[in-house]
Amino acid sequence: MTEHTSIHDYDRVFLLGLYERMVLIREFEERVKYLFLEGRMPGTIHQCLGQEATAVGVCSNLTDEDYITSTHRPHGHALAKGLTPLEILIELFGGVTGCCRGKGGSMHVGNIRKGMPPAIAIVGGGIPVATGMALALKMQHRSNVVACFFGDGATSEGAFHEAVNMAAIWDLPVIFACENNRYGASTPVGQIMRLGAEGLKSVADRGAAYGIPADTIDGNDVLAVYEAAKDAKRVCLEGGGPVFLEFLTYRITGHSRRDPCLYQPKEERQAALQSEPIGRFEGVLLQRADVVQSDLDGIRETVAKELSEAIAIAEQEPKPVPEDVLTDVYA
Amino acid sequence: MVKQLSIVEALRAGIAEEMARDERVFCIGEDIGIPGGWGGAFTVTLGLERAFRDRIIDTPIAENGFFGVAVGAAILGMRPIVDVQYGDFLFCAMDQIHSNASMLRYMSGGTVAVPMVMRAPVGATGRGAQHARNVERFFVGIPGIKVVAPSNAYDAKGLLKAAVRDDNPVMIFEHKLLYGSKGARMETGAVDSSSDVPDEDYIVPLGTARVARRGSQVTILAWLLMLHHALSAAERLAASGVDVEVVDVRSLSPFDFDTIGASVRKTGRVVIVEEGPKTGGVGAELSASIAERFSPSLKAPIVRVASPDVPVPFAPVLENAYRPDPDRIVEGVRQVLD
Numbered sequence: 001m002t003e004h005t006s007i008h009d010y011d012r013v014f015l016l017g018l019y020e021r022m023v024l025i026r027e028f029e030e031r032v033k034y035l036f037l038e039g040r041m042p043g044t045i046h047q048c049l050g051q052e053a054t055a056v057g058v059c060s061n062l063t064d065e066d067y068i069t070s071t072h073r074p075h076g077h078a079l080a081k082g083l084t085p086l087e088i089l090i091e092l093f094g095g096v097t098g099c100c101r102g103k104g105g106s107m108h109v110g111n112i113r114k115g116m117p118p119a120i121a122i123v124g125g126g127i128p129v130a131t132g133m134a135l136a137l138k139m140q141h142r143s144n145v146v147a148c149f150f151g152d153g154a155t156s157e158g159a160f161h162e163a164v165n166m167a168a169i170w171d172l173p174v175i176f177a178c179e180n181n182r183y184g185a186s187t188p189v190g191q192i193m194r195l196g197a198e199g200l201k202s203v204a205d206r207g208a209a210y211g212i213p214a215d216t217i218d219g220n221d222v223l224a225v226y227e228a229a230k231d232a233k234r235v236c237l238e239g240g241g242p243v244f245l246e247f248l249t250y251r252i253t254g255h256s257r258r259d260p261c262l263y264q265p266k267e268e269r270q271a272a273l274q275s276e277p278i279g280r281f282e283g284v285l286l287q288r289a290d291v292v293q294s295d296l297d298g299i300r301e302t303v304a305k306e307l308s309e310a311i312a313i314a315e316q317e318p319k320p321v322p323e324d325v326l327t328d329v330y331a
Numbered sequence: 332m333v334k335q336l337s338i339v340e341a342l343r344a345g346i347a348e349e350m351a352r353d354e355r356v357f358c359i360g361e362d363i364g365i366p367g368g369w370g371g372a373f374t375v376t377l378g379l380e381r382a383f384r385d386r387i388i389d390t391p392i393a394e395n396g397f398f399g400v401a402v403g404a405a406i407l408g409m410r411p412i413v414d415v416q417y418g419d420f421l422f423c424a425m426d427q428i429h430s431n432a433s434m435l436r437y438m439s440g441g442t443v444a445v446p447m448v449m450r451a452p453v454g455a456t457g458r459g460a461q462h463a464r465n466v467e468r469f470f471v472g473i474p475g476i477k478v479v480a481p482s483n484a485y486d487a488k489g490l491l492k493a494a495v496r497d498d499n500p501v502m503i504f505e506h507k508l509l510y511g512s513k514g515a516r517m518e519t520g521a522v523d524s525s526s527d528v529p530d531e532d533y534i535v536p537l538g539t540a541r542v543a544r545r546g547s548q549v550t551i552l553a554w555l556l557m558l559h560h561a562l563s564a565a566e567r568l569a570a571s572g573v574d575v576e577v578v579d580v581r582s583l584s585p586f587d588f589d590t591i592g593a594s595v596r597k598t599g600r601v602v603i604v605e606e607g608p609k610t611g612g613v614g615a616e617l618s619a620s621i622a623e624r625f626s627p628s629l630k631a632p633i634v635r636v637a638s639p640d641v642p643v644p645f646a647p648v649l650e651n652a653y654r655p656d657p658d659r660i661v662e663g664v665r666q667v668l669d
Binding site: 067069098099100101102103104108110111112113117118120122125127128129130131132133134135136137139140158159162163165166169170327328329330331 | 385386388390391395396398399401402403404405406407408409411426427430431435436437438440441442444446474497498499
């Protein structure tokens, strides 16, 4: 919770919507993990279990005319931005009716018609692109924003520094949404930045270095994320952008397939499981008189059913024909 | 109305006309529109900021960043013309060019377009190794990008306009010695590449080569500065009774195998001239493709005249030894006739 807002101030339907979307992402990732481990789904996967609140909290502020850019870990962002589980699942199965017609795969899911170009899986590579999209919005006099997702690791890339600086000097409407999950793949963030009393206080300081508003938020508190992104969007639309938001979160699954996370200390991991965003939000929701456990159970059941149906359809969707390898290279 | 223009003047006119025609077109790069500045490293955009103040965007020195910005703007319907001061700096921007500009259409299953133009000066010009490379070779093998390299003012303007109107990323390589830059930006050793340019709107279609000189015995394939040296060599050979056809390859990706093939079938002898190291060059790809397609027509092995496999040196005597010249092209033609 933010200090200024109480759980009782929100609309019940809105709150349950946030919950449903986070549960959808969690359940989607769990299902995909098993489909992958069973060998039914090809490729590799980078999952966002534990980071659902950042995607949902930010994207709940966006309309269909707002945009996001994503990373090699894009499933949650895509679902939060409004892509359907089905169009993503088909893509993950390599189906021709998937959101990228089977040419993108897990690391490149996106649907430009829903405000998400293919996820850019080169670390930091999406940050200049997001900045350029925001430049276009400004040149076209559109009242929209771009939310640019990336991790703590990306803030060591030159692309990050070049792009945040350009967004800053041109006052572009970008919300730089840094999901600090404490690890760049397996390397702890404290090992790649001079953090501490003698150094930087946070990753957000890297954003602040470019003269823009920057803040560190509890990224496992979906309402705190929502409120911070709401403020950031307002600032951007008023011409005060960009804004840098660091969301403190934790990846409670491997970096990619079959990663046993031996680099995450046991105690740290245990603590993270205690503060994962969905369980926390359930506790907050149940403080309301008009939300009971059966409401939450019902949402989980609905989501589970929806995903079972989507998986059954997605797996059977037609695959591209070999000749398709040659199409979509040029206009 | 027809005017005699340099490449710089033709490009400047082409950019201005496209910006006037289509408000989605904008220029982005370093030092391109600073009042009192140079209009880019070679004066191509000089003064355009006065007419298009909001669409000439000067950037920090951050090539990867501003190429990525152009990609993002293009995705949302703008048509950026990205200016890089020297082709050598494209390596700084390679991630955005290769991973994003060239592939986003494919990765998205054809739903995302990246209509951007990239302009990059190339060629050895007394600046030592790092402001001198002919980097065409690195872009010919990138699916999703088109590559052109004009050798005269008419083509420069027509290809630029075609590139701006194309829905793909298009790289335009320009040669520093062919620009015709004036004043403080004048180049020592410049070669006149000015030509008649009409005032009326026209394009030179991407993907087309041009027969620059008709001949019957040998085909020389060249582009940019080497095209001019090839024409000089052809003149000298004509004096000794050798009838050379010179094809301005002009489109490096895709190659125009109709025009190239017609010439190869006619002469049966091919000399490919390239500024830049021989190994792994554009000439290697051209040579292999011609061998695959037109072997039955070849009367002699293909000859490549290129730079040695070394970095570009500084001392004028070394740079001249590096860069193919008419003498070496004449030698190459003699070899293919042996």
